[in-house]
Amino acid sequence: MTVTKATEAAVEAADENAVFSVRNLWKVFGPKAxxxxxxxxxxxxxxxxxxxxxxxxxxxxxxxxxxxxxxxxVMGLSGSGKSTLVRCLTRLIEPTSGTLAIDGEDVLAMDRSRLRELRRHRAAMVFQHFGLLPHRTVLDNVAYGLEIQG
Structure with a gap:
């Protein structure tokens, strides 16, 4: 993925009050995606x-x-791309194109160390089936990451 003048303009055009801004995000799998x-x-x-x-x-x-x-x-039918989208937001899967910013910081420009910090402190996901703790409430499942973080 390359950063162009259009990419920079899209980040600047994002709502200045937004904590998370996504513009023209694509994830394509296959040859020459x-x-x-x-x-x-x-x-x-x-x-x-x-x-x-x-x-x-x-x-x-x-x-x-x-x-x-x-x-x-983010809601949709099974197989509609919800999990892929959320994984792209924290770069667990690399987007094919588009822009992502958290508090104005370009997520696509983050190195591994900064991404790790982002995933630990700013953005995380709860998996639908495999990561849920059945003895906890929905709120407790969502808060679990903060709990183990200390």
Whole structure:
């Protein structure tokens, strides 16, 4: 992924009150995936995209802002790209293109050490099935990361 003037402009155009800003985020799996966003193939239906390019677009051109105090939900059918999107937000999976900023800091420019700090202190995810502790409430499951952090 490369940072261009357009990428810089998108980060600057993000809502200045946003804690988390996402612009034009794509995650494409397959050969030459980086060629899909912005191409004539980007608008193809999933089956046709796979047939023509051998690629699957799990996240397509997603943009949103999350403001302080706001509850933000990612919801959709099984296989619709929710987990892939959330993994891209903390770079557990590298996005194919787009911009991500937390408190104005470019997440895509973070090195491993900074990403580790981000995941420990600023952004985390609770897995739907495998990471839940059945003897805890929903709130206790969500707070568990803070609990073990100290």
């Amino acid at each position: 980086d060629r899909i966003p912005g191409s004539e193939h980007a608008c193809l239906p999933p089956a046709e995209l796979r047939e023509v390019t051998g690629c699957t677009a799990a996240v397509r051109d997603v943009s949103f802002d999350v403001r302080k105090g706001e509850v933000f939900v």
